[in-house]
Amino acid sequence: MAYALQQLINGISLGMIYGLIAVGYTMVYGIIGMINFAHGDVFMIGAFIALTAIVMLIGGGLLEGPAAILLVLAISMAFTALYGWSVERIAYRPLRGSFRLAPLISAIGMSIVLQNFVQVSQGARVKPTEPLVTGGITLMREGDFVVQLSNMQMLIIATTLVVLAIFTWLVTRTSLGRAMRACEQDRRMASLLGIDTDRTISLTFVIGAALAAVAGTLYLLRYGVIDFYIGFLAGVKAFTAAVLGGIGSLPGAVLGGLLIGLIETFWSAYFSVQYKDVAAFGILVLVLIFMPTGLLGRQDVEKV
Amino acid sequence: MSQPRKGMAAALRDAALATAVAFGLFVIMVGLRTDVAPSGALFLRTRWPDVALLCGLVFAGRLVMSLWQARPRAPAAPKLGGTMQRAGRALGPALLAAALLLPFTPGIGRYELDLGILVLTYIMLGWGLNIVVGLAGLLDLGYVAFYAVGAYSYALLAQAFGLGFWVCLPLAGILAAFWGILLGFPVLRLRGDYLAIVTLAFGEIIRIVLLNWTDLTGGPNGIGGIPRPSFFGLPFNMSGEPGTFAGFFGLEPDPVHRVIFLYYLILALALLTNWVSVRLRRQPIGRAWEALREDEIACRALGINVTTTKLTAFALGAMFGGFAGAFFATRQGFISPESFTFIESAIILAIVVLGGLGSQLGVAIAALVMIGGFELFRDLEEWRMLVFGTAMVVIMVVKPRGLVGSRTPTVALGERRAIGSEHVQEGRG
Numbered sequence: 117m118a119y120a121l122q123q124l125i126n127g128i129s130l131g132m133i134y135g136l137i138a139v140g141y142t143m144v145y146g147i148i149g150m151i152n153f154a155h156g157d158v159f160m161i162g163a164f165i166a167l168t169a170i171v172m173l174i175g176g177g178l179l180e181g182p183a184a185i186l187l188v189l190a191i192s193m194a195f196t197a198l199y200g201w202s203v204e205r206i207a208y209r210p211l212r213g214s215f216r217l218a219p220l221i222s223a224i225g226m227s228i229v230l231q232n233f234v235q236v237s238q239g240a241r242v243k244p245t246e247p248l249v250t251g252g253i254t255l256m257r258e259g260d261f262v263v264q265l266s267n268m269q270m271l272i273i274a275t276t277l278v279v280l281a282i283f284t285w286l287v288t289r290t291s292l293g294r295a296m297r298a299c300e301q302d303r304r305m306a307s308l309l310g311i312d313t314d315r316t317i318s319l320t321f322v323i324g325a326a327l328a329a330v331a332g333t334l335y336l337l338r339y340g341v342i343d344f345y346i347g348f349l350a351g352v353k354a355f356t357a358a359v360l361g362g363i364g365s366l367p368g369a370v371l372g373g374l375l376i377g378l379i380e381t382f383w384s385a386y387f388s389v390q391y392k393d394v395a396a397f398g399i400l401v402l403v404l405i406f407m408p409t410g411l412l413g414r415q416d417v418e419k420v
Numbered sequence: 421m422s423q424p425r426k427g428m429a430a431a432l433r434d435a436a437l438a439t440a441v442a443f444g445l446f447v448i449m450v451g452l453r454t455d456v457a458p459s460g461a462l463f464l465r466t467r468w469p470d471v472a473l474l475c476g477l478v479f480a481g482r483l484v485m486s487l488w489q490a491r492p493r494a495p496a497a498p499k500l501g502g503t504m505q506r507a508g509r510a511l512g513p514a515l516l517a518a519a520l521l522l523p524f525t526p527g528i529g530r531y532e533l534d535l536g537i538l539v540l541t542y543i544m545l546g547w548g549l550n551i552v553v554g555l556a557g558l559l560d561l562g563y564v565a566f567y568a569v570g571a572y573s574y575a576l577l578a579q580a581f582g583l584g585f586w587v588c589l590p591l592a593g594i595l596a597a598f599w600g601i602l603l604g605f606p607v608l609r610l611r612g613d614y615l616a617i618v619t620l621a622f623g624e625i626i627r628i629v630l631l632n633w634t635d636l637t638g639g640p641n642g643i644g645g646i647p648r649p650s651f652f653g654l655p656f657n658m659s660g661e662p663g664t665f666a667g668f669f670g671l672e673p674d675p676v677h678r679v680i681f682l683y684y685l686i687l688a689l690a691l692l693t694n695w696v697s698v699r700l701r702r703q704p705i706g707r708a709w710e711a712l713r714e715d716e717i718a719c720r721a722l723g724i725n726v727t728t729t730k731l732t733a734f735a736l737g738a739m740f741g742g743f744a745g746a747f748f749a750t751r752q753g754f755i756s757p758e759s760f761t762f763i764e765s766a767i768i769l770a771i772v773v774l775g776g777l778g779s780q781l782g783v784a785i786a787a788l789v790m791i792g793g794f795e796l797f798r799d800l801e802e803w804r805m806l807v808f809g810t811a812m813v814v815i816m817v818v819k820p821r822g823l824v825g826s827r828t829p830t831v832a833l834g835e836r837r838a839i840g841s842e843h844v845q846e847g848r849g
Contacts, residue, residue: 210817225812232806390632397621
C-alpha cells in the first residue's frame with residue numbers, strides 16, 4: 117500500500133513533465149496537422165540551457181535559493197522559445213502546402229540536426245549536476261518503508277500547475293488564444309478574417325517550446341543527469357501521451373502525460389525496469405491502432 | 421522574401437535580424453560549454469570567437485540569400501535539361517561498370533574494398549526502403565528492425581543448426597518479410613504520419629527485446645563467432661589446401677580474396693534488389709504502389725486492394741532488409757543491438773530522401789556521397805549526422821522531390837513526360 121502510494125507520487129511528478137512536453141505536440145498538431153518530431157529535442161535544448169544557467173548563476177555564486185531557480189527557468193524558457201521559433205521558420209514554414217510527408221521528413225532532419233548540434237557543441241558525455249532542491253516531507257510509514265513527497269516533486273507539481281494555468285488563460289482568454297483556436301478550426305478562413313496565420317503559428321511554436329523548456333528544467337533538477345539524447349525517448353513518450361489524450365486536445369495532453377507517467381512508474385515498480393520503454397511504445401502502438409482519436413480527441417473526418 | 425525585389429538596405433536589415441536570432445541561438449549553446457572537471461563538478465568554458473564566427477556566417481549567408489532572391493530575373497535560360505538527361509542516362513551504367521571493376525583497379529586495397537562494401541550495403545538498404553517509402557509512399561521509420569531480424573536470424577540459425585550462409589540467406593529474407601507482414605498488418609489503417617511513428621515504435625521495441633532477451637540474443641554482448649561465408653562450399657583460409665578457395669583455383673592464399681568475394685556478394689544482392697524493384701514497377705503491383713503513393717482514396721475508389729498492396733510493399737522492403745542484415749552478420753562475424761538503433765533507420769531514410777523518393781540512381785548517388793564521402797574525412801565523423809540532418813531539411817525545403825527527383829510515371833497516356841515536382845500534389849500517404 118505504502119509502496120503503491122510512493123509509486124503514485126513518483127508517477128504523477130513524472131507524468132507532469134510528460135504532460136508539459138505533450139502540450140507542445142498537441143498544439144502544433146492541432147494547428148498545422150503535423151507531428152513536430154523535433155519537439156523532444158527542443159525539450160533537450162531547454163534542459164541544456166537550464167544546466168548552463170545553473171552552472172553560471174549558482175556555480176558562480178551570483179544567486180541562490182528560489183530566486184535562482186526562477187531565473188534559470190526564465191532564461192531557459194526565453195532561449196528555448198527562440199529555438200522553437202527558428203525551427204518553425206527554417207524547417208516548416210517553407211513547406212506549407214507541400215506534400216504530406218514533407219514536413220515530417222523535415223522534422224526528422226531537424227531532430228537529427230538539434231541532437232548533433234548539441235553533441236558537437238556541448239560534448240557527448242553525460243552532464244551530472246548536484247541536486248539543488250533537497251529534502252521533503254514524510255507522508256506515511258509502513259514498517260521500514262517510508263513514503264516521501266520530496267520538495268523537488270512538490271516543485272514539479274506546483275510549477276506545472278502554475279504554468280498550465282497561465283497557459284490555459286492564454287488560450288481561452290486572450291486574442292492570441294482566440295487566433296490560435298481559429299487557425300486550428302480553419303486556417304484559410306482565419307486568414308480571410310484578418311488573422312496573421314504565420315504569426316499565430318510561430319507563436320504556437322514559441323509557446324510550445326517555452327513549455328518544453330519548463331519540462332527540461334524540471335527534468336534536469338529532478339534527475340540531475342542529462343545528455344544530448346534524452347530528447348528522443350522523452351519526445352516519443354510525450355507524443356504517446358498526446359495521442360493517448362487525443363491529439364489536438366490540450367486537457368487531453370496533460371491527462372495523457374499523467375497516464376503515461378503512472379503507467380511507466382507502475383510498470384517499472386511491479387513488472388520490469390528493462391522493458392519500461394516497451395510499455396510506453398506498446399501503448400503508443402495500441403492506442404494508434406485501436407483508438408486513434410484518443411481519450412478526449414475528436415473524430416477526424418477524411419475529405420477528398 | 422515576399423517582395424520580389426529588395427534593396428540593399430532591406431537585405432542588410434534582414435541579415436542583421438537573422439544575425440540577432442543566431443546570436444540568441446548560439447550565445448549559450450555554443451558560447452558556453454559545460455565540462456566535467458576531474459572532481460566531478462561542472463565548470464564553464466567560454467568560446468566567444470566561435471559564436472562570432474557563426475554569427476558572421478549567418479549574416480553573410482542571409483545577405484547573399486536575400487540578394488540572390490532579389491536579383492533581376494533573366495528570361496528563362498535555354499534549359500540544359502536535354503544534355504543533363506543524356507548524362508544521367510549514361511551515369512547509371514558508368515557507375516555499374518565502375519562498381520564491377522573496382523576490385524581489379526590498380527591501387528585499390530583492402531580498405532577501399534571495405535568501404536565499397538559499406539557503401540553497397542547502404543545502397544541496398546536504401547533500395548529496399550525505397551520500395552516502401554519511395555514507391556508505395558509509406559513512411560517507415562523502423563526499417564532497421566528488419567535489418568536486425570535478418571542479421572539475428574542468420575546468426576542464430578547458423579549457430580544453432582549449423583546451416584551455411586546460402587541456406588540462411590533466403591531464410592533470413594523470408595523471416596524478415598514475415599515480420600514485415602506481421603508488423604504491417606495492424607498499421608494498415610493508419611495515415612502517413614501515424615504510420616511513421618508506429619513503425620518507429622516497432623523498431624524500438626524489437627531493439628529493446630534484443631537487448632534484454634539475454635538467453636536468446638546474448639543481450640548487449642551480442643552474438644559473436646558467426647560463420648563466415650564460403651565460396652559455394654569452398655572456405656576462405658590461408659592454408660591453401662585443395663578444399664579451400666585458393667587451393668581449388670590454384671591461387672596464392674590471400675586474405676583479400678574473402679573481401680573481394682564479399683564485395684561481389686553485396687553487389688549482386690544490391691543489384692538483385694534494384695532489378696526486382698525496377699521490374700515490379702512495371703507490373704500491376706508496382707503501378708498500384710505508385711497510385712497508392714499519389715492518392716489512397718482514389719486507389720480505393722478504383723478498386724485497388726489497398727491491404728495487399730501495402731503488405732506486399734512492406735514484405736518486399738523487409739525481405740531486402742533481411743538479406744542485407746544476413747550479409748551484415750556474415751561480414752562482421754559479430755552483431756549486437758547497438759548496430760540497430762533508430763539513428764540507423766534515420767540514415768537509411770535520409771539516403772532515400774536525398775536520392776529523391778523513388779529514384780534508384782538517386783539512392784545510389786546519395787549513399788555514395790553520404791557514406792563514402794564521409795569515410796574519406798574520418799576526423800569529421802561527429803559532424804556527419806549534423807550534415808545528414810541539415811541535408812534532409814534543406815532538400816525538403818528546396819527540392820521536396822529530392823536531388824534527382826523528377827517523377828516519371830511508369831505508365832502514361834500519349835506522350836511520356838517527366839512531371840516537375842512543382843506540379844505534383846501528393847495525396848494522403
